[in-house]
Amino acid sequence: MSKATVLVRLKSEVLDPQGDAVKRALDKLGFDGVRGVRIGKLIEIDLGDAPVADPAALKERLAKMADEMLANPVIEDFEIVV
Amino acid sequence: MSKATVLVRLKSEVLDPQGDAVKRALDKLGFDGVRGVRIGKLIEIDLGDAPVADPAALKERLAKMADEMLANPVIEDFEIVV
Structure with a gap:
């Protein structure tokens, strides 16, 4: 079975409130040393x-899929792993 | 800066309606040959x-984080990449 993976990340200049909430929750659970969390x-x-x-x-076809459908190119970057 | 990545995937026996919707949308956009999509x-x-x-x-600490907070061990598996 051939499988491809597309990793979609928020661009670094875009705020990630979900990631911030997870970071705060980790702090509360006693996991210190976490400086930030980003969720993609x-x-x-x-x-x-x-x-x-x-x-x-x-790879080109997958990039087209990611650009048209899987990621929002305004706020997200993607990486293709074949 | 040291960074760790946690990949969270739905267990294979758990249905993924979001992935199915993406698969149908890709079909409609003309991307054929996609047999299935899973979103984690x-x-x-x-x-x-x-x-x-x-x-x-x-790695052990990250696994504890993932188990307690980042993944739902009932329906999800996780993988730690340091």
Whole structure:
């Protein structure tokens, strides 16, 4: 089974209230030393059993998917891992 | 800056309606060959500038964080990347 992963992260200049809430909760639970938490998305795409003929083309297609659908390019960056 | 990443995935036996919706949307946009999509969380933890003295202890601490707070162990698995 070939699988691709798209990691979607908020751009560093975008506030992450969810991450801040998790950081505060970790502080309260006694986990010190955490300076910050950022939460993004881990998107795993099952591409079926067919062998990947052209990895570069696949990566390009995945980048198009991420740009059009999986990430919001205004506030998020993405990284493709094949 | 030392940073740790916690990847949180739904267990394989748990349905992922969000992933299914993304899969259908990709189909509609003309991206064929996608057999399934699963969506998880990418949690990045900033641990400050202090050098990591004991990587094994750090990993254990992160696993405790993930188990108590970052993931729901009933329906999710997590993976720690230091």
